[in-house]
Amino acid sequence: MTRLKNLLLPTLTGILLWLAWPPLKFTPLLFFAFVPLLIYADKVKHDKKAGGKIFRNSFYAFFIWNTLSLYWIYNAGQELGVAGAIGIVSVPLLLGSLLMSLAFWVYYRTRKNFGENIGIFALICSWLGYEYLHQEWQLAFPWMTLGNGLAEWHQLVQWYEYTGVFGGSLWILLANVLLYHIYRKASLLKAEGASLKGLIGLGIRFVLHISIPIVFSLWIYTNYKEAGNPSNVVVVQPNVNPFSEKFDGLPPEMQLERLIKLSDSLGQPNTEFFIWPETAIIPLVHEDELPYDGSVETIQRFLSKYKNGNILTGAVTVKWYNDKKTGTARYSKQSSKYYDVYNAGLLIENSPKVQVYHKSKLVPGVESYPYSSLLGFLGNIVIDLGGTSGGYGKDNQNPVLYTQSGIGIAPAICYESIFGAFMADHVRKDAQLICVITNDGWWKNTPGYKQHLIYAKLRAIETRRSVARSANTGISCFINQRGDIIKQTEWWKPAVIKADLNLNTTVTFYSRHGDFIAVLASIFAAGFIILSLLWRFIGKAKK
Known part of the structure; x- marks a missing residue:
């Protein structure tokens, strides 16, 4: 030849x-x-x-x-x-x-x-x-x-x-x-x-x-056949441009006001979940001061009209230590303390309680330093997709977040939703609903956000869990337990959608036994x- x-x-x-x-x-x-x-x-x-x-x-x-x-x-x-x-x-x-x-x-x-x-x-x-x-x-x-x-x-x-x-x-x-x-x-x-x-x-x-x-x-x-156990869910797509508005052009107060206004336009007395996208709340949220954070207080005031309402929102959080407690902790010369920055999800309810979920499946070279002890040079090329420079901390101490009424939700921040066994682990820990929060606007109008969207259908099938997906610029959607997209938004347009999603407690063979x-x-x-x-x-x- x-x-x-x-x-x-x-x-x-x-x-x-x-x-x-x-x-x-x-x-x-x-x-x-x-x-x-x-x-x-x-x-x-x-x-x-x-x-x-x-x-x-x-x-x-x-x-x-x-x-x-x-x-x-x-x-x-x-x-x-x-x-x-x-x-x-x-x-x-x-x-x-x-x-x-x-x-x-x-x-x-x-x-x-x-x-x-x-x-x-x-x-x-x-x-x-x-x-x-x-x-x-x-x-x-x-x-x-x-x-x-x-x-x-x-x-x-x-x-x-x-x-x-x-x-x-x-x-x-x-x-x-x-x-x-x-x-x-x-x-x-x-x-x-x-x-x-x-x-x-x-x-x-x-x-x-x-x-x-x-x-x-x-x-x-x-x-x-899905079991008839519906929960009213509202998904918000604020459509904040990640390149020109998210961290520089549009004031945080205006971004929060947009999220609340869109949520309120479809909220109803029995709404249990408002789902907001990845890094919806800016600037940094200090985890040690969550009850007093201005954004959290504003959200809780909004929720006062929704008796059973909960908001799952993306945020960038910071946690401080007196010593280097984690391998990802950085040192602050100004305060002489160590700290971790997290790509996080917050579950905010009608009470002072705020639950925190830390993204643990971090994108290599984007959110983390892979094998940093061996490949330390990668620290020079890590880019920022969430509003902070440098690698994120990671842990998964709270893989399932629970509402006051006992509903367990499995958060998946962006890239985490493509890991089948990872999401199945959430289901084994009693998650009844999967919520994907993401910001796919970084990829612009390319096949990337479309691939990311349809992969979520496979998580619904593997776990037989309904999926609520909030994407900052789209496409946001609801997926039933058979993997059908039952409602979705358009790309790069502000939008809000709602649906009654059936919760499920049955654990599939795959969720139990993994890969x-x-x-x-x-x-x-x-x-x-x-x-x-x-x-x-x-x-x-x-x-």
Whole structure:
């Protein structure tokens, strides 16, 4: 194969994956997007330095996919200048592509040493292992987990209540492997006159592999009934421009007045929740003085007319210490004390009590210093998406916030809503409703905010919890327990919507058992990587 031909099949995989990814509407392409890359790996398996070729060209394919799907991250980093923005966007693009390519390298090494079937098994386990790693480590960015790509067709993945998104990843990978085997069998049939029986058998297996989960999902979707336990919820979208108004142009008092006015326009005597977006309250709120904070007092006066009313709002809070109590605490020369700044959620009710939730899934390189003891230089490029410079503190001491009437809500601040197991943990701790508060305006009018929106549908299915989503500039919405968006706002317009959302106390299989598929695959993947390295070392020693 010439150098140009070497790139054609990997390029095709990258383009197909991009076309299949939300918000584009070609989701079925996911079920054969990997086939060109698998064909390429088969064609070069006997070439000199085949492992290097497969790794490099896999990286090329996945870099195309990641770049075309995630280019919008660049907008969030523009305040750092062109160089800084490129630096921010390159982390998920390069690192994600690298980890994806590693799965194909493991596939090549395992196939070479143990045969085709073991190689395919190693590929599937390694890919799921990469996805799990990219969800759990400090550089986590699980945005491109394959199972997320099915969010547009949520009616077909109702079984996520058992498997989570990793079940979707497994479904997609197995479909690609079956089609790859059909291609190989058809090639042999044409070249060697092999039996047609095996090809027909593979075709039947592929049809069953696709159709059985779909039929099962549609059956669940059609028959699922929500328990009748409604709570009246109002979601507010203030539409404050994050670039020109949020922290500089529009006074905090005017922003708070806008939030209250919009809330009051749809509030009714039985309204239990008003949901406001991420960092809705500015400036910094001191956690040690919450009952006396001016914004909190204004909100409590507003709530006096709503007997059972609660406001969940985003805020940037600060907490002071006499000594360095946390790894993220900073030192203030002015006060000779340490402090943490948090991207937080406040649950404010008709009483002096204010509950605080700290965002703990922080965006690497944006809100946190990943592995700061080893990668301290990242502190120089951390950008500000919440109104303060430097990394945020993180803890999750209050994963569920409770109203006076005992309703448990699971807050998810922005990026946290893409972590299935994280939200499932909230549900295990008695959350009856999921509330997503976010500010997607940083990404401007790009696929980013649309992807973020539809991923929330998968959290509803996994946990069978209704979702109320408040986004500063949109899209805000309500999602029922089947993953249907039942009401939504427009992008970049002030808006307020309300709905009666059913609360749920039933814990799904996935909420109870988490990412068992990915954990098991990761164990196998680690074994295959070790074996691949050992066999390579043994081979070199023999030579």
